[in-house]
Every structure is written in structure tokens, then in C-alpha cells.
Amino acid sequence: MMRLVGLFMMVAFVVGLSPCYGADDYEYVGAKKCKICHSTDKKAGTHYKVWEEEPHAKAFETLLTDKAKEAAKKHGIDDPSKAEACLSCHTVVGSPKPEEGVSCEACHGPASGYVKIHEKEGYDAAVAAGMTDYFNMDKEAKAATCTKCHKEDPMNDFYKPFDYDEYYKKIDHSGATSPEVKAKREKEGK
Numbered sequence: 001m002m003r004l005v006g007l008f009m010m011v012a013f014v015v016g017l018s019p020c021y022g023a024d025d026y027e028y029v030g031a032k033k034c035k036i037c038h039s040t041d042k043k044a045g046t047h048y049k050v051w052e053e054e055p056h057a058k059a060f061e062t063l064l065t066d067k068a069k070e071a072a073k074k075h076g077i078d079d080p081s082k083a084e085a086c087l088s089c090h091t092v093v094g095s096p097k098p099e100e101g102v103s104c105e106a107c108h109g110p111a112s113g114y115v116k117i118h119e120k121e122g123y124d125a126a127v128a129a130g131m132t133d134y135f136n137m138d139k140e141a142k143a144a145t146c147t148k149c150h151k152e153d154p155m156n157d158f159y160k161p162f163d164y165d166e167y168y169k170k171i172d173h174s175g176a177t178s179p180e181v182k183a184k185r186e187k188e189g190k
């Protein structure tokens with residue numbers, strides 16, 4: 001009996017970890033881990049504060065609204081905030097904090113590998129440890145990190161045509177980088 005339970009748990013474990021999008025060898029840590037350094041100019045800058053005010057930070061809360069519940073009903077879903085069919089784009093699947101909505105790691109990649117090293121070891125080391133390589137991507141590749149969610153989908157009743165430039169402008173947080181980091185990059189010729 002115990003061996004059967006053990007086998008069952010092993011199967012559940014493997015199935016549970018099977019990759020959706022973006023999930024590689026790394027795990028999600030949640031946005032609070034980024035907030036420590038990315039909400040003050042004394043450290044990396046105020047990216048967290050910009051994100052907190054844009055729609056991605058509220059993407060999970062959206063699933064609690066009447067508008068979401070009505071849309072979900074048409075798909076035979078009672079509670080969209082518990083349905084994989086909605087959570088798959090309105091949260092970071094695999095995050096310990098799904099209630100944070102579409103948080104940093106949805107775009108920058110699961111951070112267990114790079115969160116502790118990118119400040120000291122630099123950008124290339126971070127990319128090698130799972131950070132999305134935005135600084136070396138062309139526009140098409142950048143857009144592909146968005147269109148895994150911003151796409152037509154039978155469950156996505158609110159789809160609007162996605163244009164990278166137009167959409168990126170609305171969530172641009174590059175101006176939030178601290179003066180100190182900017183000065184350091186300039187000195188290094190980056």
C-alpha cells in the first residue's frame with residue numbers, strides 16, 4: 001500500500017512539474033523578491049512601483065470581478081479565479097504567488113537561478129541562469145514573450161490585436177532604472 005502511495009505521489013510530482021510556457025530548469029520566486037531592490041533608487045530603481053500601477057499587477061484581481069465571472073459562465077466556468085483556463089494568462093503559472101497576477105517573472109523568466117546573482121555577476125551571467133535576454137533581442141523576439149498571452153484563444157474573450165510598440169509603451173519601466181545604475185552602464189559603454 002505504501003509503495004502504491006509513493007508511486008502515485010511520484011507521478012503527481014512529475015505531472016505537476018511538466019512545463020507550461022517559459023518554465024525550464026528554474027523556479028518562480030514571486031515579485032516581492034524583486035521589490036527588495038527594484039522599488040528604490042538607492043538600489044536598482046523603481047521598476048516595481050511602475051509595474052504595481054499597470055494592468056498586469058491586477059490581472060488576477062480581474063478574475064474576481066463580475067465582468068470576468070460573466071465571461072467565464074459562457075465557458076461553463078463558475079469561478080474564473082480558480083480555473084486553469086483563465087489563470088494560465090492572468091497569473092504566472094507555477095509562481096508561489098499567483099495573486100500577484102502577471103508579475104516580473106512572466107516576462108523576465110523564472111528567477112531562482114538569477115535573482116541572487118545578477119546584481120553582482122552581471123547581465124550575461126543572469127541570462128545564462130534563466131533571465132530573458134531582452135537587451136539582445138530584436139522586436140519580433142521581444143513580442144513573442146508577450147504573445148504567449150496576447151493572442152487569440154477560445155478562452156480569451158477580450159483579445160485585442162497586439163502591436164508591440166503600442167503595448168510596450170504602456171508598460172515601459174526602463175525609465176525607472178536608478179541614476180546610479182545608468183551611470184555605471186554608461187561608464188562600461190553599455
Ligand code: HEC
Nearest residue numbers: 033034036037043044104105108111115118119122123181
Ligand atoms: C539584491 C538586489 C536585487 C534583487 C533582489 C533583484 N534585483 Fe534585478 N537588478 C539589481 C541591480 C542592482 C540591477 C542593475 C544591474 C546593472 O545593470 O548594473 C538589476 C538589474 C535587473 C534587470 C536588468 C538587466 C541587468 O542586468 O541590468 C532585470 C531585468 C532585473 N534586474 C530583474 C529582476 C527581477 C525579475 C527580480 C526578482 C525576481 C530582481 N531583479 C531582483 C538588483 C536586484
Ligand code: HEC
Nearest residue numbers: 055056058059062089090102106145146149167168170171
Ligand atoms: C502571462 C501572460 C502575459 C504576458 C506574458 C504579457 N501580458 Fe500583457 N496582459 C496580460 C493580461 C491578462 C492583461 C489584462 C490585465 C487586466 O486588465 O486584468 C494584460 C494587459 C496588458 C496591457 C494593457 C492593455 C490595455 O487594454 O490597457 C498592456 C499594454 C500589455 N498587457 C502589454 C504587454 C507587453 C508589452 C508584454 C510583453 C513584453 C505583455 N503584455 C506580456 C497578460 C500577459
Ligand code: HEC
Nearest residue numbers: 067068071072080085086089149150153155156158159160
Ligand atoms: C490566452 C491568454 C488569456 C486567457 C486564456 C484568458 N485571458 Fe483574459 N485577457 C487576456 C489578455 C491579454 C487581456 C487584455 C487584452 C487587451 O487589452 O489587449 C485579457 C483581458 C481580460 C479581461 C478584461 C479586463 C478589462 O476589464 O480590461 C477580463 C474580464 C478577462 N480577461 C477575463 C478572462 C477570463 C474569465 C478568462 C477565462 C475564461 C480569461 N480571461 C482567459 C488574456 C487571456
Ligand code: HEC
Nearest residue numbers: 031034038047048051056102103104107134135173174177
Ligand atoms: C509584461 C512583461 C514585463 C513585466 C511584467 C515586467 N517587465 Fe521588466 N521589462 C520588460 C521588457 C519588455 C523590458 C524592456 C527590454 C528592452 O527592450 O530593453 C523590461 C525591462 C526591465 C528592466 C531594465 C530597464 C533598463 O534599464 O533598461 C528592469 C530592471 C526590469 N524590467 C525589471 C522588472 C521588474 C523588477 C518587474 C516586476 C516588478 C518587471 N520588470 C516586470 C517586460 C516586463
